[in-house]
Amino acid sequence: MTPVWVTLTVAAAAALAAVVSAIIAALSARTTKTKELEAGRVRDLESxxxxxxxxxxxxxIDVFGRMLDKDGRENLDLKEVNKKILDFRTWITIYGSDxxxxxxxxxxxxxxxxxxxxxxxxxxxxxxxEARRDIGNPDTDLTVNDVLASRIKDLYSGSDLGNIQDSIEDLSESYGWTPPWLKH
Structure with a gap:
């Protein structure tokens, strides 16, 4: 026959293991819940x-688009345009990507x-x-031509924009204009 103290020790060890397992499970559940709440806050913040x-x-983008569009330029209120550009200049430096x-x-x-x-x-x-990438489509594979295709009817045939997708340095050189940000 097994001594009582051995039986009690085995039972106590099993009970202790169960208590430790329960504590670990509770801590793990708490950590998981905390991480889920944090992830939810991050999603809300990102949204x-x-x-x-x-x-x-x-x-x-509305204003610049209208300024670049022949028909849109005619109905622009310059005071409103300047206000929108000033507001945008302020906030793009806060919210915009590099x-x-x-x-x-x-x-x-x-x-x-x-x-x-x-x-x-x-x-x-x-x-x-860049705005597309910043607002939520960082992997966009659109090109300059894709952006312009809805604005320029002869973009792909007969326009003088065949080199518009060249590097800005090459494009500028072809027009004899030097970008000021490349002068320094």
């Missing part, structure tokens, strides 16, 4: 930021420095592509 980015980009800020700055610098229309179209397209 709010994405919504704010959309609200930030939309007015500027690429979006740089592409916007390049577009603005080109407009300040008498860039040829083709260069402005290219830089506008670069900016739209």
């Amino acid at each position: 709010r930021i994405s919504e704010k980015k959309y609200d930030t980009y939309k007015p500027a 690429g979006a800020v740089r592409s916007f700055n390049n577009f603005m610098q080109a407009s300040f420095n008498s860039a040829p229309p083709t260069i402005l179209l290219r830089l506008f397209s670069d900016f739209v592509l």
